[in-house]
Amino acid sequence: MARPPHARDKVLQAYVALLLEGERGATMDAVAAQAGVSKGGLLYHFPSKDALAEAVLERFATVTADDLRAMRVAPEGAAKHFVRTSWQVDHELDPIYRAIVRLAQAGHAGALAAVDDLHRSWLAEIVAEVGDEAVARTIMLIGDGLYHQASMPGTWSRDTFAESLPDLLTLVDRLCGR
Structure with missing residues (x-):
């Protein structure tokens, strides 16, 4: 049955x-x-555990494809979308991303490749918009820093970023020459 x-x-x-x-x-x-x-x-x-890991990788591929699609069509542009969504740890991407990172840290080759591919894809989307890889990397570092802070215990980061996000997005515009 x-x-x-x-x-x-x-x-x-x-x-x-x-x-x-x-x-x-x-x-x-x-x-x-x-x-x-x-x-x-x-x-x-x-x-097997390998079958579980493969299923998580498949789910990761689906969720990240959706994320990249949203980034491509975001009216605000890829750069601002990346920064604006980086600190949102309640999104469905967050737990699956962190699970894949854990697998990568444990030496799972497929997970390591999946994380690398996602980061390259995020960078490519931002470079396509801003035309400068150094600026795109800086924008990614802003987003990565937001993500790191938002994933910390406590509410300080989330409260602070909610208030300062408009200023950070203005900074992204300045970095992009807008």
Whole structure:
């Protein structure tokens, strides 16, 4: 008898959640327990940790493709879109991005390639708009700094960035010569 389709998603979400706590703790037993499924139920959908990692990479590819599409069509332009959305850690991209980073830190070649590809793609979109790679890299560093600060515990960063975001976006315009 086939398992309910949502069980696969629950298992994948559990694996991502465990990766966020640390790659070593994301064992098959821990994933099954976190998802509330039997080990057999887990193995039905994902016969190995490699299969789980591949599913996370597929989800990452889908979410990042959506993000890049949104960046391309953003009325404000790719650079301002990147900075404006960088500090939003409640977006669906954030947990899957952090899970892929954890896998990359653990030496997973596919995850490392996926992170590199995403960063290259973000840079390419910004360069296409601003025409200067050094300016595009500076804009990415602004966004990366916002992301880092927003992911810190406490509310200081989020409150501060919410207030100062218009000034940062004005700075992005200045960097772009607008």
